[in-house]
Amino acid sequence: MDVNEMMSSYSDWCYGIAAGAYVVAMLFYLYEQAFGQRRRAAVRERELVGAGGPTETVDEPAEPEIQRNGRAERVGKLAVSLTVFGVLLHFTSLVLRGLATGRAPWGNMYEFGALLCLVAVGTWLVVLRKYPVRHLGVWVLLPVIVLMFVGGVLLYTTAAPVQPALQSYWLVIHVFTIATGSGMVLVPGVVSALYLLKVRKPAWATRLPDANVLDQVAYRTTVFAFPIYTAGIIFGAVWAEESWGRFWGWDPKETVAFVAWVVYAAYLHSRATAGWRGGRAAVINVVGFAAMIFNLFFINLVTTGLHSYAGV
Amino acid sequence: MTAFLRNTWRGLTSMRTALVLLFLLALAALPGALLPQRSLNSQKVDEYIASHGWWGELLGRLEFYNVYGSVWFSAVYLLLFISLVGCLLPRTFEYAKSLRAKPVLTPRNLARLPHHHETTVDATPEQVMAAAKERLKGWRMTEREEDDGARSISAERGYLRETGNLLFHFAMLGLIVALAIGKMFQYEGQVIVLANGSQFCNSGTLGYDSFRPGLRVDGTDLNPFCVKVNDFTANYLPTGQADYFRADIDYQSGADLETNTWRPYQLEVNSPLRTAGDRVYLLSHGYAPTFTVTFPDGQTRTHTTQWRPVNQLTYLSEGATKFDPPGVTDPAERRKRQLAVTGLFAPTAVFSGDLMDSGFPDLRDPAVAVDVMRGDLGSDSGRGQSIYEVSQDMVDQGRLKRVARENMRPGDVITLDDGTKISFDGVQRWVYLQVSHDPAQGWVLVFAVLLVLGLGTSLVIKRRRLWVRTVPAAEGGGTVLLLGGLARTDQAGYGEEFGRVTEDLLAELAPSPEREDAVAGREP
Numbered sequence: 001m002d003v004n005e006m007m008s009s010y011s012d013w014c015y016g017i018a019a020g021a022y023v024v025a026m027l028f029y030l031y032e033q034a035f036g037q038r039r040r041a042a043v044r045e046r047e048l049v050g051a052g053g054p055t056e057t058v059d060e061p062a063e064p065e066i067q068r069n070g071r072a073e074r075v076g077k078l079a080v081s082l083t084v085f086g087v088l089l090h091f092t093s094l095v096l097r098g099l100a101t102g103r104a105p106w107g108n109m110y111e112f113g114a115l116l117c118l119v120a121v122g123t124w125l126v127v128l129r130k131y132p133v134r135h136l137g138v139w140v141l142l143p144v145i146v147l148m149f150v151g152g153v154l155l156y157t158t159a160a161p162v163q164p165a166l167q168s169y170w171l172v173i174h175v176f177t178i179a180t181g182s183g184m185v186l187v188p189g190v191v192s193a194l195y196l197l198k199v200r201k202p203a204w205a206t207r208l209p210d211a212n213v214l215d216q217v218a219y220r221t222t223v224f225a226f227p228i229y230t231a232g233i234i235f236g237a238v239w240a241e242e243s244w245g246r247f248w249g250w251d252p253k254e255t256v257a258f259v260a261w262v263v264y265a266a267y268l269h270s271r272a273t274a275g276w277r278g279g280r281a282a283v284i285n286v287v288g289f290a291a292m293i294f295n296l297f298f299i300n301l302v303t304t305g306l307h308s309y310a311g312v
Numbered sequence: 313m314t315a316f317l318r319n320t321w322r323g324l325t326s327m328r329t330a331l332v333l334l335f336l337l338a339l340a341a342l343p344g345a346l347l348p349q350r351s352l353n354s355q356k357v358d359e360y361i362a363s364h365g366w367w368g369e370l371l372g373r374l375e376f377y378n379v380y381g382s383v384w385f386s387a388v389y390l391l392l393f394i395s396l397v398g399c400l401l402p403r404t405f406e407y408a409k410s411l412r413a414k415p416v417l418t419p420r421n422l423a424r425l426p427h428h429h430e431t432t433v434d435a436t437p438e439q440v441m442a443a444a445k446e447r448l449k450g451w452r453m454t455e456r457e458e459d460d461g462a463r464s465i466s467a468e469r470g471y472l473r474e475t476g477n478l479l480f481h482f483a484m485l486g487l488i489v490a491l492a493i494g495k496m497f498q499y500e501g502q503v504i505v506l507a508n509g510s511q512f513c514n515s516g517t518l519g520y521d522s523f524r525p526g527l528r529v530d531g532t533d534l535n536p537f538c539v540k541v542n543d544f545t546a547n548y549l550p551t552g553q554a555d556y557f558r559a560d561i562d563y564q565s566g567a568d569l570e571t572n573t574w575r576p577y578q579l580e581v582n583s584p585l586r587t588a589g590d591r592v593y594l595l596s597h598g599y600a601p602t603f604t605v606t607f608p609d610g611q612t613r614t615h616t617t618q619w620r621p622v623n624q625l626t627y628l629s630e631g632a633t634k635f636d637p638p639g640v641t642d643p644a645e646r647r648k649r650q651l652a653v654t655g656l657f658a659p660t661a662v663f664s665g666d667l668m669d670s671g672f673p674d675l676r677d678p679a680v681a682v683d684v685m686r687g688d689l690g691s692d693s694g695r696g697q698s699i700y701e702v703s704q705d706m707v708d709q710g711r712l713k714r715v716a717r718e719n720m721r722p723g724d725v726i727t728l729d730d731g732t733k734i735s736f737d738g739v740q741r742w743v744y745l746q747v748s749h750d751p752a753q754g755w756v757l758v759f760a761v762l763l764v765l766g767l768g769t770s771l772v773i774k775r776r777r778l779w780v781r782t783v784p785a786a787e788g789g790g791t792v793l794l795l796g797g798l799a800r801t802d803q804a805g806y807g808e809e810f811g812r813v814t815e816d817l818l819a820e821l822a823p824s825p826e827r828e829d830a831v832a833g834r835e836p
């Protein structure tokens with residue numbers, strides 16, 4: 001299969017513009033975070049109610065407040081629109097890459113990172129529809145932008161077919177699920193870190209939403225991501241049985257995937273364990289996310305194992 | 313003493329301990345990703361120890377190069393297992409009991425619950441109760457008469473959560489057991505086979521270049537099958553990137569062995585051969601140059617020995633093809649005249665001056681750059697030696713001497729001082745096959761899938777309660793309807809469902825317009 005150079009360069013363009021859109025969106029979120037005080041106060045009030053009473057209060061559009069603080073609100077909305085625009089371009093970039101190479105567009109580290117970031121931002125947009133945490137966008141987009149920069153500049157790989165070991169429908173299944181799971185946990189990872197900031201240093205974090213809301217967002221997103229990540233690991237094991245001759249062999253990537261899995265399992269359990277809720281659970285969640293990042297960068301770039309398909 | 317045992321058991325089976333053990337397991341697994349492991353790469357372990365002195369040796373003694381077989385890793389694993397069992401037994405009993413239990417009594421004051429609603433409807437209490445029961449179909453319900461003339465329904469839903477939870481934990485147990493069984497009865501062996509119609513049969517461990525048996529495998533009753541490698545094709549893109557590898561093989565197993573029937577198969581990287589309960593994988597490949605030695609007395613010997621790739625991108629390979637002089641019975645005499653052709657092979661040779669390198673992994677312009685060594689190869693010494701090298705000891709002792717150094721293309725001939733002629737005839741390919749056997753791996757998959765299903769169920773489904781109380785209204789007839797809701801685990805999202813139930817119920821009871829407002833104003 002020949003690579004279609006033109007499509008591949010369109011794909012690169014889309015990637016770049018998407019990243020640019022995220023940067024601008026991040027600045028807008030930042031503006032809202034900084035100047036949207038009235039709204040934030042209102043939000044907090046509503047959340048306190050939401051935490052105790054029925055949660056559906058939280059879902060309702062805050063019509064009255066919109067009028068009350070026009071500018072920051074408008075900027076915030078603009079930021080969301082820009083994020084959506086970025087996501088569309090980002091998605092287009094992946095599709096074009098897939099068309100250019102005639103395979104699933106996640107066969108090396110650059111492409112994997114791109115998919116992961118797309119899922120992360122997508123997850124964020126879904127969270128936004130459920131919780132009034134829009135002004136936190138800056139904290140979610142920041143790591144995404146860093147990842148996209150590292151991916152697009154330092155780890156960029158020209159579009160090419162994949163080597164024989166990756167020529168399997170399992171590439172579609174395994175890597176897609178793993179990237180989805182990993183991308184989704186970026187949001188709770190960030191939110192749990194903010195939670196810790198909120199409860200440990202409340203004086204610095206007056207502009208963050210209520211700790212309860214942060215906890216909810218982190219938990220509910222992780223609850224979705226965890227089974228997907230687990231499935232991704234199982235798919236990996238099935239593929240490994242077909243490709244490497246055994247379903248599990250403590251290859252570095254497998255080991256750290258296992259470690260991250262255990263940490264997330266511990267997170268979900270900790271929420272059911274007295275004395276571990278809240279702060280300690282949030283620490284575990286942040287550790288889990290750190291394990292994911294470690295797996296992505298350290299294991300791919302520093303150690304060598306069977307998973308060294310990264311092609312960097 | 314029994315108190316101590318009981319406390320230990322309680323401590324071990326508590327949720328908190330399970331958490332800590334989970335963490336310990338993760339922590340214990342981590343060194344395996346950071347330090348070289350014997351089972352993956354023994355040579356790297358030796359290098360690591362050599363370069364880290366006493367520290368490296370200490371790590372070795374503490375089994376850090378064999379993490380997953382170490383005493384401490386197994387200890388955590390075992391404790392977790394015990395903790396799981398201890399946690400599961402009582403929960404299973406509780407679960408069985410709760411299957412028959414009735415939803416709990418309606419609390420006195422429903423207004424104190426996180427979700428609640430109160431309104432007055434025209435319908436009679438009987439009608440309201442009937443409508444509520446209709447709406448709460450699918451919930452487990454009990455109806456109660458209360459002291460003061462009120463009636464109530466306790467409804468509960470989401471019992472599947474606990475089912476999922478138990479399934480998850482049992483699946484984890486099953487997974488651990490299946491893994492252990494696998495560890496006992498599995499085996500794995502690797503072998504190099506020339507792709508020129510050579511055969512390999514899974515009849516004993518001796519046929520393998522390396523073999524790793526499970527704890528209960530002694531290698532005497534491997535599943536019998538044979539494989540014949542007819543040909544190997546590698547296709548590369550112009551950039552040198554591999555496109556596909558394919559070994560064209562025949563195999564026989566079971567009844568085919570008696571009738572000597574061969575069945576064809578295309579062995580590729582992602583499509584192993586599954587036969588006779590074993591799997592055969594194509595792991596890698598390489599080149600085997602063919603050399604013919606014509607001795608001064610006219611006798612010839614032809615050997616095709618595998619050489620190993622030293623560069624995975626260009627397949628520059630190294631090796632040593634060794635010859636015994638024919639018809640020499642006196643060992644001392646033989647040890648003076650053994651020959652080895654050793655050096656480099658390039659599938660696509662590029663020369664800079666006399667130095668040869670390979671420019672491409674495929675066979676475009678093969679050549680070798682070899683030294684011919686004569687003397688004592690050391691093969692009689694009883695010590696095993698690498699098939700890819702000549703004994704450096706013998707070279708150092710001056711018992712093995714270089715008698716020629718040449719770059720050769722197929723057809724080229726070297727003539728030695730004593731009239732011996734060595735010709736480079738051509739090259740064949742070899743494949744590196746792995747045979748694996750693990751009778752429990754299907755079970756591992758089954759349990760893993762159950763594990764995810766159980767987990768998903770227990771995370772998505774919420775155990776939740778809903779209470780309905782009807783009290784005859786004081787004046788003007790009608791009924792005061794009180795609703796209360798509580799999710800037993802995570803509150804998030806239950807509000808929506810509670811709201812839906814409330815709305816449906818009120819719509820059913822056809823409230824008057826003013827009460828419609830009451831519904832809309834339900835939010836505090």
Ligand code: HEM
Binds near residue numbers: 237243247
């Ligand atoms: C037990 C087996 C396996 C496990 C536990 C596993 C786990 C993972 C994890 C956790 C990731 C995401 C890594 C990250 O965050 O950077 C990943 C990515 C990936 N896996 Fe697997 N995997 C397994 C088997 C396989 C097999 C057999 C193949 C191919 C032959 C494969 C190919 C890939 C590729 C191409 C990526 C994305 C690119 C990269 O990050 O290198 N995996 N896998």
